[in-house]
Amino acid sequence: MIVRESVEGYDLIGDVHGCGVSLRMLLSRxxxxxxxxxxxxxxxxxIFIGDLVDRGPYVREVLEIAHDMVQAGYAHIVMGNHEFNLLSYCTPSRNISDGKSYLRAHTQRHRRILQESLQQLDPYPADKSAYLDWIKQMPLFLEFEQFRVVHACWHQELIDEFKARYDDNRMNDEILHRAAVPDSFEWVFMDRILRGTHLRLPNDEVMISRDGFKRKFFRTKFWANQPSRYIDVVFQPDPLPEHVARMPLTEQNKRDLIYYGRGEKTLFIGHYWCEGEPKPLTPNIACLDYSAVKYGKLVAYRYDFEAQLSADKFIWVDVSAEVRSPI
Known part of the structure; x- marks a missing residue:
């Protein structure tokens, strides 16, 4: 499943989230x-890193741009957790005994996250159906000779098991429905590659995140070598409470974490809502999600097969300064 093709280089674009104006500006740039x-x-x-949909005002336009580029052979894409959530929300469950009519329950919280996509796609049922079919066909991960691409986390053991079971890097109906069953292999796999690694807050604590949701887990690095405290592994915009940040990791915490070493292939991810000036996370890992839809930056990395990633290869549109209309 190694992708081989002759190109000068690749331009990897982070989470667009319906920011159509920013995407057109970035492509031009x-x-x-x-x-x-x-x-x-x-x-x-x-190469789109996933999360084209939700939150922004131009979801249909972003889907159209990316879809047409992929279909014409001018782009690749991997699925993001927001595409997966939208597909699951719109797919009827085969197992009504679990109490869910759809693979993703139609709760107020889920509707809130998906509302921009649903409001923009529901008036165009033919387009909505076609885009859902396309989402189902999106690769879940991509591997090239020199680099890898996944939305949130490259977990080699799980990816090897997925390829052994399905001989593919894409979704199918069986995977989609099994991924709705908690603790199934498919559920664990999709959660890991699309949402990354995470740890539960100690002592049953709860955080209120910037988007207003109560959270019992926090996102973690999968490139931290021999971490010892919670602060060594947290990777999200919301800081941990100070008393939690300094607590030592338990042995179980350490077993729950994985490590993507510097000897591995270059890896591009999105998902994590980074802030500030774009730069590599390590010499071989770059995150391209810089919160575009929250008036951050829509970021790309201009990759020319260099051995080590470099800060001067990031290109972006500053949404707040260049796109946002004056209030």
């Missing part, structure tokens, strides 16, 4: 132009 209705570059390809 990267040297892509619209010809025959499709954005393209004569020598390069885009």
């Amino acid at each position: 990267l040297g892509y132009s619209k010809r025959n209705g499709v954005y393209q570059h004569p020598r390069r390809k885009v």
Whole structure:
């Protein structure tokens, strides 16, 4: 499943979340132009890191741009957790005995997260159906000769098991329905590659995140070598409470974490709502999610197969400064 093709390089784009104006600006900045209705570059390809949908005002436009580029061979894409959530929310369950009519329960919280996508797609049922079909076909991970791409976390053991079971890197109906069963292999796999690693807060504590949700878990690094405290592994915009941050990790915590070492292939991820000036996380890992839909930055990395990632290869649109309308 190694992707091999002849291109000058790749431009990897982080979580767009319906920011259509920013996406068009970024593609132009990267040297892509619209010809025959499709954005393209004569020598390069885009790789979308997932999370095209939700939160932003131009979900349909973003889906159209990315879909047309992928179909025409000018881009690749991997699925994000928001695409997976939307697909699951819209797919009827086969097992009504579990109390859910759909694979993702139609709760107020889930509806709130998906509301922009649903409001923009529901008036166009043919488009909605076509995009859901496309989402189901999206690769869950991509591996090239020199680098890898996944939305949140590259977990080699789980990826090897997935390939052994399904001989593919894509979703199918069986995987989709089994991924709705808690603690099944498919549920664990999708949670890990699309949402990353996480730890439960100690002593049953609860945090209120910036988006207003109560959370009992926090997102963690999977590239921390021999961490000893909670602060060594937290990776999210919301800081841990000070008394938690300094607590030592338990032995079980350490077993729950994984480690992607510096000897591994270069890896590109999204998902984590980074802030500040874009830069590599390690010499071989770059996160490209810089909170575009929260008036942060829509970020790309211009990858030319360099051995070590470099801060000067990040290109972005500053949404707050360049796109946001004056109040």
